[in-house]
Amino acid sequence: MQAVALYPDGPELRVIEAADPVPSDDEVLVRTRRVGIDGSDRRIVAGDIGGDPPDGADHLVIGHEAVGVVEDPNGSDFETGDVVVPMVRRPTDETSRFAETGELDMAPPGTFSECGITGAHGYMAEYFTADPEYLVPVPDSLADYGIFVEPASIAEKALDQSFAARSGFDWRPETAFVLGNGNLGLLAIARLSTGEEFDRTYCLGRRDRPDPTIEFVESVGATYVDSRETELPEFPDVYEPADFVFETTGYPRHAIDAVGALGPNGIVTLQGIPGDSTFEVEGGGFHSDLVVNNKGVLGVVNSRRPHFEAAVEWLQTVPTAVLDDLVSGIYAVEEVEDALLDGDETIKTVVSFEK
């Protein structure tokens, strides 16, 4: 079968001919339909993060946002033809209590591998195998759009954690603010704008009109905020205080400045993973503002089955035209280098294995 493999030396990306995977006793064989590409794939291929091959292998098959069809249920409860989305993390120690409780997203670094990211092959191949406990069923109507389940599950986890964090009182949020208009930011603004949790939504970017991301933000009913005109701490005065901020930029000042965009009792969730960066902050005000306004900041990484399931629920409510607007290009596997290019017109690119 064809597979997209990253060789660590270089690093070098190649489309290789690999042996078709053979499912072990506990595994299902899945035929891949589509694999989405996000910013972390670009960083992996560039050698910036992750990219470790599985033990004993000389390459890593990339891709972690996939949708496929069950080819061989192999004794599981799945049936041939079922549409499925695979989850990302696998325990390196099966007896880990996070593996037992299905909360690998909360497991400490070093106790798991991440398929297509580091330590375990991903899904950018004609076939992959997976234990059924890591496959989430998806309705046929999402066979093309299942690539959005994994990234949307991150937004679901952020919401889940934030509402949990505010469950100690009668929280009544009204406004949500997404930082960043990359593919995760746009998917999140769609989720938050079309969901029930918030009345008004905003999305931060730094683009001039006309721009497809600004058009998308406005098409889902959100307000575009230009970061060149409005600094985060000015957001409450220029627009209104945010009850929930969802950060996707990986810009390290946002971990501090986003607190200033919140109203009382608000929550920031951070999703970006920046490298080292030293800078000056007005740390006294950051500290006091958190306290006197009962604000909170939560780091959020990865997601678990209920978040995948919530994402599937949400995606079924979204007009396919909205999701189509997020796909800026569909590529054959031989065109993967093009799919990995990033530009002003790029939102979500997809590698398709459909013939």
Added chain:
Amino acid sequence: MQAVALYPDGPELRVIEAADPVPSDDEVLVRTRRVGIDGSDRRIVAGDIGGDPPDGADHLVIGHEAVGVVEDPNGSDFETGDVVVPMVRRPTDETSRFAETGELDMAPPGTFSECGITGAHGYMAEYFTADPEYLVPVPDSLADYGIFVEPASIAEKALDQSFAARSGFDWRPETAFVLGNGNLGLLAIARLSTGEEFDRTYCLGRRDRPDPTIEFVESVGATYVDSRETELPEFPDVYEPADFVFETTGYPRHAIDAVGALGPNGIVTLQGIPGDSTFEVEGGGFHSDLVVNNKGVLGVVNSRRPHFEAAVEWLQTVPTAVLDDLVSGIYAVEEVEDALLDGDETIKTVVSFEK
């Protein structure tokens, strides 16, 4: 009656002879037994924070950590002689939804006054009046120790908010770390060391032995950590990662550095309220550490009735010898200036109105 009044010009603190308060229809008359002093009282008296007199008054009666005895129930469900502790916040708008739900601790700044802190008279007077909804009943056994209910309620709120924040998964915390060995820090380390939530506890200070605060920390079974020897981000390596950090120092670097003391999935609660302070931070690492380890930071201010009630529950379980160790001096009202002094031997000072 005698009252301790802060006049904003100067500011100047005086023991005055004031008219005995007359309860309005909805109010209970309380005879004050004791009033505790904390760091914010010292900052109020120094003119650094709060200190605004109530509308129309030329002075503010200070004191917000009080215990008293009902002198006149005035038609309420209380009986004469009941021991009570007053809560701190009062709504400036009775129709505020935070007043309605009893969650004034979560109300936005500007919508409440704080008795003895700003905008409403406190309790350092022979008598005070209060609506019964702001009085928490205390058993007679705590008549002397009721001054600890209000500060202990802050620790209860921090625990409540933190466990809520981690209710989105199966959190299994083991270790708690209190930053600061002032009177709130010591009360918190007693709470966390004697409670059920954590197996091991640590308290940060910067004192040389022999020292009464170090003795107290060790007497409740906690480990003393000298901040001159161990920087917060080194804490996990030198000791062990903390699951819960309770900050009481008001040192603004702690809002950043405490995240480094946490293990995966840990929560920092901030309680201190520093002034402005600009400094350099490794903000990229702060941001990434929060994300990849699912850490959180919560600001916590004030507390509400369930937190007061939890504090009363806990105080009933604590040997009075432990609480006695926290009281470094009991002063008559005429000695209030001495009670406000702070030194290496000072833990909690108390002004007593008992004759």
